[in-house]
Every structure is written in C-alpha cells, then in structure tokens.
Amino acid sequence: MIDIRVQAEPFDYGQECADFAAAQDGAGAVVTFCGIVRGDGGLEAMEIEHYPGMTERALTAIADEAARRWALTGVLVLHRHGTLSPGAHIMMVATAAPPRASAFSAADFLMDYLKSRAPFWKKEHRPEGPSWVAAKASDEDALTRW
Amino acid sequence: MTLEILYFAWLRERIGAARETVETDAPTVAALVEELRARDPHHAAALSDLSALRVAVDQELRDFDAPLAGAREISFFPPMTGG
Numbered sequence: 001m002i003d004i005r006v007q008a009e010p011f012d013y014g015q016e017c018a019d020f021a022a023a024q025d026g027a028g029a030v031v032t033f034c035g036i037v038r039g040d041g042g043l044e045a046m047e048i049e050h051y052p053g054m055t056e057r058a059l060t061a062i063a064d065e066a067a068r069r070w071a072l073t074g075v076l077v078l079h080r081h082g083t084l085s086p087g088a089h090i091m092m093v094a095t096a097a098p099p100r101a102s103a104f105s106a107a108d109f110l111m112d113y114l115k116s117r118a119p120f121w122k123k124e125h126r127p128e129g130p131s132w133v134a135a136k137a138s139d140e141d142a143l144t145r146w
Numbered sequence: 147m148t149l150e151i152l153y154f155a156w157l158r159e160r161i162g163a164a165r166e167t168v169e170t171d172a173p174t175v176a177a178l179v180e181e182l183r184a185r186d187p188h189h190a191a192a193l194s195d196l197s198a199l200r201v202a203v204d205q206e207l208r209d210f211d212a213p214l215a216g217a218r219e220i221s222f223f224p225p226m227t228g229g
C-alpha cells in the first residue's frame with residue numbers, strides 16, 4: 001500500500017491519480033498534491049539532485065510514519081530528479097483513508113517532512129546564472145506542527 | 147577504517163568531487179570533519195560552517211557528534227530542499 005518512486009522520467013499526474021484511486025479498498029477519500037516548477041523571475045530550468053539509495057529510504061520512512069499515525073489504505077510518493085522546465089510536474093503525493101480528515105492530514109504531513117528530511121536539492125538556472133535554492137527556516141519550523 | 151565520503155549540491159561543487167575514500171581513526175563525525183578540513187583549502191572552505199551542513203551516516207541523518215564505529219558511508223550536504 002506504500003508506493004515510493006524516484007525517477008527522472010515525467011509522470012502523468014491525472015493518470016496516476018486515477019490509478020491510485022482505483023486501487024484503494026475501503027477508502028472514502030483520496031487527497032492528492034502535485035508540485036510544479038514555477039517559471040517566475042525568468043527561471044529557465046530547475047535541476048534536482050538527490051542521493052540515490054538514501055532518497056528511497058527516507059521517503060519510505062516518512063510514508064511509514066504517516067501510515068503509523070493515520071489509518072490509511074494507501075500512500076504514493078513520486079519525486080523526479082534531473083533537469084525540469086517551468087511548468088513541469090516535480091513530484092506528487094497521494095493518500096487515501098476511510099475519512100477525509102486522515103487523508104488530508106497525512107498528505108500535509110508527508111509534504112512537510114519531504115521538504116526538509118528527504119535528500120533532494122534544487123538548483124535554479126536563470127539568465128544571471130545558476131544558484132542553489134536555500135532551505136527556509138519556515139520549512140524546518142513546519143515539522144513542529146506534528 | 148576505510149570510509150566512503152559523499153558530497154552533494156554546492157558542497158560537491160566547492161570540494162570538486164562527488165566522493166572520495168579516506169582512511170581514518172576519527173571517532174566521531176565532528177573529528178572526521180576536522181581531518182577533512184586539513185586536506186586542502188577547498189575542503190576547509192566548504193566544511194567551515196557546520197550549521198550550514200547536514201550529515202548522514204550510512205544513509206541515516208545524524209548529528210555531528212555521532213560515532214563512526216562500524217560506519218561505511220558518510221555523506222555531507224546542505225539542508226534539503228525537496229518538494
């Protein structure tokens with residue numbers, strides 16, 4: 001019921017959502033989230049580096065923790081790496097549970113932890129040159145909610 | 147002991163290598179960082195501020211006072227920015 005995917009290839013968000021929902025047994029709610037490369041400020045490309053091996057382990061640990069806290073029927077975490085263009089889908093999460101509150105909370109939890117506990121790093125390519133995205137203190141602070 | 151050291155993101159760029167193998171008797175991550183800083187100016191600059199770094203021991207996030215006994219793969223990187 002936990003599906004973790006780390007890949008360079010694009011994914012079809014609509015198809016993934018439909019497939020995920022169709023595979024759930026006993027769920028009354030499915031919540032999905034998709035992260036998209038913003039093209040603001042003249043961004044030309046977003047490069048995503050990750051730590052093969054640890055990435056999958058960290059995402060699995062975060063999904064396991066979500067499944068421990070809420071009664072979920074399914075969890076999907078899919079994250080791309082490599083060079084992405086503005087408008088491209090970077091990642092998605094999907095959660096399913098009998099009541100919607102659990103699915104919403106679990107998706108929120110997954111996103112908060114994924115941002116600062118899974119080994120991904122973003123580098124922005126702009127006309128003035130490339131720069132690594134700095135982590136925000138608010139991302140770390142968000143974990144205290146849980 | 148022999149350790150594989152991995153670097154990611156701007157740390158990899160500043161050090162000029164994604165990985166290196168080191169022989170060390172350092173008891174902790176912090177002691178290993180001291181040894182790595184002494185290698186050359188690139189290591190010294192990249193590893194100068196521990197508050198800007200995160201470390202994983204055998205692919206698990208740890209603190210800098212974590213022991214190295216039994217470890218094989220130590221990775222240094224900036225705070226993560228996924229999602």
